[in-house]
Amino acid sequence: MKASILALGFACLANMAAADTPVLTVLTYDSFVAEWGPGPAVEKAFEADCGCDLKFVPAGDGAALLSRVQMEGAASEADVVLGIDTSLTAAAKATGLFAPHGQTWANNLPVPYADADFVPYDWGWFAMVYDKTKVTTVPKSFGELAASDLRIVIQDPRSSTPGLGLLLWVKAAYGDKAKDVWTALADNIVTVTPGWSEAYGLFTEGEADMVLSYTTSPAYHLIAEQDDSKAAALFDEGHYMQVEVAGKLAATDQPELADKFLAFIGSDAFQSTIATTNWMYPAVTPKDGLPEGFDRFRPAKSLLLPADEAAAVRDAALAEWQAALSK
Amino acid sequence: MRGVAGVASVAAPAVALCVVLLTLGTALVVGAGAGRFWPQPADWAALRFTLVQAALSSALSCLLAVPVARGLARRRFAGRGALISLMGAPFLLPVIVAVLGLLAVFGRGGVVNDALALLGLPRLSIYGMHGVVLAHVFLNLPLATRMLLMGWQAIPAERFRLAASLGMPAPALFRHLEWPMLRAVLPGAAVVIFAICLASFAVALTLGGGPGATTVELAIYQALRFDYDPARAAALALIQFALGAGAVALGWAVLAAPAFGAGLGRRIDLLPPKGWRRVVDGLAISLAAGFLLLPLGAVVLRGLGGLGDLPAGLGMAVMRSVGVALASTAVTMAAALVLALAVARRAKGARAFDAVAVLPLAVSGLVLGTGLFLTLRPWVRAEDVALPVTVMVNALLSLPYAYRLLLPEARVLHADYDRLAASLGLSGVARLRWVTLPRLARPLGFGAGVAAALSMGDLGVITLFAGESGATLPLYVHRLMGAYRMEAAAGAALVLVAASFALFALFDGMGRRAAP
Numbered sequence: 099m100k101a102s103i104l105a106l107g108f109a110c111l112a113n114m115a116a117a118d119t120p121v122l123t124v125l126t127y128d129s130f131v132a133e134w135g136p137g138p139a140v141e142k143a144f145e146a147d148c149g150c151d152l153k154f155v156p157a158g159d160g161a162a163l164l165s166r167v168q169m170e171g172a173a174s175e176a177d178v179v180l181g182i183d184t185s186l187t188a189a190a191k192a193t194g195l196f197a198p199h200g201q202t203w204a205n206n207l208p209v210p211y212a213d214a215d216f217v218p219y220d221w222g223w224f225a226m227v228y229d230k231t232k233v234t235t236v237p238k239s240f241g242e243l244a245a246s247d248l249r250i251v252i253q254d255p256r257s258s259t260p261g262l263g264l265l266l267w268v269k270a271a272y273g274d275k276a277k278d279v280w281t282a283l284a285d286n287i288v289t290v291t292p293g294w295s296e297a298y299g300l301f302t303e304g305e306a307d308m309v310l311s312y313t314t315s316p317a318y319h320l321i322a323e324q325d326d327s328k329a330a331a332l333f334d335e336g337h338y339m340q341v342e343v344a345g346k347l348a349a350t351d352q353p354e355l356a357d358k359f360l361a362f363i364g365s366d367a368f369q370s371t372i373a374t375t376n377w378m379y380p381a382v383t384p385k386d387g388l389p390e391g392f393d394r395f396r397p398a399k400s401l402l403l404p405a406d407e408a409a410a411v412r413d414a415a416l417a418e419w420q421a422a423l424s425k
Numbered sequence: 426m427r428g429v430a431g432v433a434s435v436a437a438p439a440v441a442l443c444v445v446l447l448t449l450g451t452a453l454v455v456g457a458g459a460g461r462f463w464p465q466p467a468d469w470a471a472l473r474f475t476l477v478q479a480a481l482s483s484a485l486s487c488l489l490a491v492p493v494a495r496g497l498a499r500r501r502f503a504g505r506g507a508l509i510s511l512m513g514a515p516f517l518l519p520v521i522v523a524v525l526g527l528l529a530v531f532g533r534g535g536v537v538n539d540a541l542a543l544l545g546l547p548r549l550s551i552y553g554m555h556g557v558v559l560a561h562v563f564l565n566l567p568l569a570t571r572m573l574l575m576g577w578q579a580i581p582a583e584r585f586r587l588a589a590s591l592g593m594p595a596p597a598l599f600r601h602l603e604w605p606m607l608r609a610v611l612p613g614a615a616v617v618i619f620a621i622c623l624a625s626f627a628v629a630l631t632l633g634g635g636p637g638a639t640t641v642e643l644a645i646y647q648a649l650r651f652d653y654d655p656a657r658a659a660a661l662a663l664i665q666f667a668l669g670a671g672a673v674a675l676g677w678a679v680l681a682a683p684a685f686g687a688g689l690g691r692r693i694d695l696l697p698p699k700g701w702r703r704v705v706d707g708l709a710i711s712l713a714a715g716f717l718l719l720p721l722g723a724v725v726l727r728g729l730g731g732l733g734d735l736p737a738g739l740g741m742a743v744m745r746s747v748g749v750a751l752a753s754t755a756v757t758m759a760a761a762l763v764l765a766l767a768v769a770r771r772a773k774g775a776r777a778f779d780a781v782a783v784l785p786l787a788v789s790g791l792v793l794g795t796g797l798f799l800t801l802r803p804w805v806r807a808e809d810v811a812l813p814v815t816v817m818v819n820a821l822l823s824l825p826y827a828y829r830l831l832l833p834e835a836r837v838l839h840a841d842y843d844r845l846a847a848s849l850g851l852s853g854v855a856r857l858r859w860v861t862l863p864r865l866a867r868p869l870g871f872g873a874g875v876a877a878a879l880s881m882g883d884l885g886v887i888t889l890f891a892g893e894s895g896a897t898l899p900l901y902v903h904r905l906m907g908a909y910r911m912e913a914a915a916g917a918a919l920v921l922v923a924a925s926f927a928l929f930a931l932f933d934g935m936g937r938r939a940a941p
Binding site for chain 2: 155162173290292296303423
């Protein structure tokens with residue numbers, strides 16, 4: 099208790115000292131602010147000409163972010179929330195805590211994306227990632243995957259956004275037949291992990307032949323580790339997209355700065371940091387293009403359910419998934 | 426002197442109140458103002474799976490610990506002390522690191538399956554209920570073994586001598602000396618491990634093999650994170666509490682306090698039985714050592730490869746984690762000692778204190794963190810109190826271990842020395858200095874070691890509170906894994922394991938040296 103009173107005192111002092119520079123607080127997910135993530139570069143570039151102090155506040159993963167916003171409600175100190183994905187934007191909108199962004203810059207996502215409250219800052223295609231030296235017959239669809247004896251590890255849609263993405267992928271591709279796809283896949287699934295890290299860790303340990311990740315995952319190994327052994331399997335049904343977005347909180351006390359930051363997200367300074375820090379596609383292709391080897395696995399077809407539809411089918415899809423895999 | 430006694434009688438209720446506020450209080454804050462809730466069929470299924478895996482894990486850990494602890498108690502061999510310390514290490518591993526270590530041995534490409542394949546046998550799958558139980562036994566067998574080993578060491582050497590001079594055969598020795606000790610220690614160990622496994626989340630899901638292996642904690646996670654349904658989360662958390670409390674009540678029903686009388690405090694130094702019993706002891710010790718140390722070796726091997734690749738921010742994270750661990754250990758040990766002494770002397774409310782001390786085991790880390798966040802939020806910024814909150818929460822979560830380790834010996838201490846101390850007029854600080862602390866040095870040291878290491882490895886609450894640059898070591902490992910950097914993460918995890926183990930060995934060693 100004493101410690102928290104002390105901390106309160108220090109916090110007040112720090113606030114007084116910094117009172118003349120406005121602070122823009124951006125609530126984001128944990129990996130965005132890591133020293134190797136996009137955070138540090140973005141902060142430096144934005145602070146160079148905003149006359150402000152940009153402060154990132156990390157709050158767990160993408161799902162934790164939305165629950166944090168709901169916990170804080172209108173009393174939140176945050177001005178901007180960065181890192182919610184399109185499977186949760188409908189729920190985010192329903193809180194009534196976000197304000198229209200008013201941005202006019204164009205993104206070049208493979209499918210048209212526009213939302214009054216949220217601007218996209220990066221995106222990716224979900225994909226099954228494998229090791230080329232171990233998997234020789236690569237499936238070209240969920241059907242071929244289910245018919246093979248390949249072992250895959252996926253994430254739980256109840257605790258992970260990629261897990262939820264896969265659920266929506268199968269639903270978007272197969273609709274009413276989604277349940278049959280899951281039933282057929284059941285014997286290929288080694289296990290279901292709580293989050294992306296555990297699944298990818300199991301895959302790199304050789305526990306599974308394939309892992310649910312992104313088409314850009316092999317690019318990480320190629321560019322950062324000079325390891326060309328990983329690849330993404332391209333499926334004929336198309337690949338579901340994850341679009342990560344940012345939005346302005348209605349209760350912000352820095353509306354102009356928040357607008358300035360949302361505009362900055364569309365700028366080359368922001369977009370050019372994304373590919374090799376967040377390992378996702380930038381929402382606006384940078385002037386200098388994408389890094390060599392980043393764009394090797396390009397699906398022919400993109401899938402993305404509209405936000406409200408994604409929210410509407412989630413519970414039923416989850417029940418199907420659970421029923422098919424619990425047998 | 427009356428002043429000191431007064432402080433002692435106020436301290437236990439005050440500590441108990443803090444624990445209740447932090448556990449049940451936070452759950453009520455989360456559920457406050459929310460609508461009514463009734464569990465759905467999926468929740469009942471989760472509840473069933475949670476109970477079954479916790480009961481199996483607890484029973485197996487305790488049963489297997491008996492021959493191992495017995496062997497360790499009556500055999501002397503080179504490296505015995507080091508083995509006892511090292512065998513405690515799995516308990517201190519961060520969960521995901523422990524799971525990856527286990528997979529290196531029991532996984533698809535693990536040592537065991539490679540050996541089976543060489544023999545032309547089919548490969549076994551670790552995924553399923555058996556995998557979950559295997560991992561929980563791996564994580565908790567060390568704790569059960571250490572609790573029992575201390576039980577054996579708490580039997581006064583004079584009793585064994587007397588038995589030997591009477592020519593008592595092994596079965597009689599078991600019936601008169603060892604069985605009463607087991608009856609006093611085993612239920613406590615079983616309850617503690619059952620409650621730990623109740624709140625299991627990542628182990629159960631990762632090794633469970635599918636959504637059938639859902640625990641209540643996962644349902645809580647989903648309710649808070651994805652659905653933001655605090656009523657549901659709080660109700661599920663209260664169900665988890667009730668299960669923990671039920672386990673404690675069950676433990677009481679079969680618990681019997683040992684009554685060996687006072688000894689001269691000598692260690693057991695008896696001639697261990699020869700013949701086939703020697704082979705059995707040797708087998709139990711080597712099997713347990715292999716089971717616990719092989720995965721640990723895998724963790725070390727994986728980590729060594731990543732040591733060259735560690736980012737610069739790691740040093741600060743280590744400092745932060747060690748600081749948090751030391752502070753929370755001090756808080757835990759003070760609280761555990763106060764409660765254990767009060768319960769041992771059967772102070773007013775002793776039964777309630779006993780229950781309260783175990784309550785944090787069944788707490789959902791997520792609900793606790795969320796409740797604290799909601800409570801503190803109007804007053805302070807989360808990142809400003811991240812470290813103090815982490816200290817308090819880690820202290821709370823390690824209280825049950827420290828308390829359970831202290832209690833049996835505190836009871837013995839009270840039974841054996843209370844009258845002597847009273848007749849010498851020893852009380853207050855002098856009694857603490859000359860009787861209590863030296864007599865309890867061994868469990869105090871071990872308890873502090875466990876508390877420090879648990880605090881190093883904990884990831885529960887910091888994710889809600891940590892600011893831009895406030896990451897502790899486990900959070901740092903998590904961030905590295907989340908950024909594809911599995912090798913660096915393994916290296917950082919090795920640093921974490923080494924630091925946890927160093928803290929553990931330091932306190933444990935201090936306790937063992939200070940013991941009479």
